Amino acid sequence: MSKRDYYEILEISRTSSSEEIKKAYRKKAMQYHPDRNPGDQEAEAKFKEINEAYDVLKDEQKKAAYDRFGHDAFQNGGAGNGFGGGFGAGGFSDIFDMFGDMMGMNRGGNSRKRSGADIQIQTEIQLTEAFTGIKKKVKYKTKKPCQSCDGSGSTDKTNGNKTCPTCHGSGKIRAQQGFFLVERPCNTCHGTGQVISNPCKKCHGTGLENQDKELEIDIPAGIEDGTRIRISGEGEAGSNGNPPGDLYVYVSVLPHDLFHREGANIFCRIPIRITQAALGTELEVPIIDGGRSKVKIPAGTQTGKQFRLRGKGFSVLRSSSRGDMYIEVKVEIPQHLTKRQKELLEEFEAEAQNKENEGNPETTSFFKKVKDFFEGKS
Template identity: 65%
Template sequence: MATKLDYYAVLEVTREASGDELKKAYRRLAMKYHPDRNPGDASAENRFKEISEAYDILKDDQKRSAYDRYGHAAFEGGGGGFDFNGGGGFGAGGLGDIFEQMFGDMMGGGRRAKRAGADIQTQVEITLAEAFSGVKKTVTVTTRVVCEACEGTGSKDREAGVETCPSCHGAGKVRAQQGFFVVERPCPTCHGAGRVVKDPCVSCHGAGTVQRARTLDVAIPAGVEDGTRIRMTGEGESGGKGVAPGDLYVHISVAQHELFQRDGSNIYCRVPLRMAQAALGADIEVPVIDGGRASVKIPAGTQNGEHFRLRGKGFSVLRSSSRGDMYIQVSVETPQNLTKRQRELLEEFETEAGEHTKGSPEHAGFFSRVKDFFDGTKG
């Protein structure tokens, strides 16, 4: 069995990394090594699988705790290890399964390991507008499917050439005593299949599965966030006849938008204003993520960086009909390339402003403090 790298090292983070740090590291590395960006590069594909596996464990607090305590052993073995996929509790077998996995024959165990085909992963990039409204995307994945020639048995003569594994007696796993504990591992003879093939199928060479490209439709719900993982049960690799297929995990990447920035269910939009608009006030129209428009009243004397809130104009909330809010951030723009008349008007304005400082209280206050500072230095 190949030695697995430390999950923290795979994601290039420390063991004290926060959830946000893990997420950022995963996104960066997944984009770098994704098979679609590295066609034909087997090492990049393997690296992508390592990254996805590491993040799948470390992003879950319970799995991460088990990994920190027991390492990879917490998740190894065909059906052994701990299963945290039950919504925060233990796996479907509950505590009985855990004691059986830990103490084996001492607890009177001996049930056959549950087997399934391998899980596979792919990535889909969508626009911010598609994430807002939801979208259906078509993905093509290369995976293993049941061999039609042998109907998944792996045998040239189908059932006639398949026998129960003599090493594990069909269990698909073997046990070894390690001090007080009994540890289960996949059977080395049948590799967890529980059976051996004497006369292999010429199409699949005894595997019972062959590699094929498949096209699937993925329904992406409204409100989905960047980095979300969608699980498609049973759409992964086939494990052969009598074995449940694995799952397909679709990682969602949301592209940046040229106007909007998203923060959870809220949307931010930076709107530049001319100096006169900010000083005199104005009524402006701004775009909304749903494709509509919204009117915003800018009061006279608006300062650079001020925010205006538009309730219910934000992003869709996942699995809900409600929406967040939209925030308009004002950016007051200084005019450039002035005409002669514009310059004259601004010079006249500046002369008038110098005589009436109430219109710029922050400016007047700052330079008043500057004067006091220099006067104190001289004293």
């Protein structure tokens, strides 16, 4: 008995969207669910049929295979090897063509050129170096063409290769995964289709040898912590004359003792004495470019107050502009007071408690609210 068309089962068209397929399935599944039809074998059979149809049509790859080959796409019989039975001369390789060169192989059996491996390293720079930009030397381990065999991989430096016995020169092998036949580069010859008959003893036939390399790279001004810089062609050499890979340098910007960066802005927290905050003062503060700037601190300045210095911040990547700098004041409470300092502060405190003194408006306001709370006024 031939199977019913999956689209017919769900009563949808072949152009239905994934949302329409899901909606149709839910409607049908609810109608024929065994809990709603206890003991009804026909409903149970339809419920299984509905689930089978939905399992295929909800998956884009399965749906594509079904649209092209129908139920044969999921049959492992037919020609006896799992790839015949209704597929025509191309067999299951036709399905492979639907998804292109997924594994970097073409139908002719030739592998694409395999570039050398990419290399990833990390380098650290100071915050001031990130501000100005810097030329930085980096050292890393890579691979270069073997000098003993001139990169050929063969002891006699010739084309002493033979056809790979695993893939028979195609450079690829096929393996069935579900209803797909997947092609991948041959593990024996790494997709070249050939193996070296007399491998070089130094590089063991790879054509490559280890190398310690030093390279000077340009790190631009304004670079962010964690930025990746790509240097084309400075990765590992490719085997058999193929192009080299790339070098990726991850830049780590170290913390600074004075400055904290947030994007293009810089923050500097400066402690001042309680007398400076109360009476006011003028401070000379450092700038990231090595200069200095004067900041006037008005009398009565509180902890956390910020003062903005326009255009004194960090470099902006690929731009001549700069962000701003923010000076944040922290009022420091003195420790280890002398006897005279204690006497002066006690006099100051006595004066501060004078009802006519309005030098601490926030404190006065807070404790008034506390008093009102205990008296039931708030």
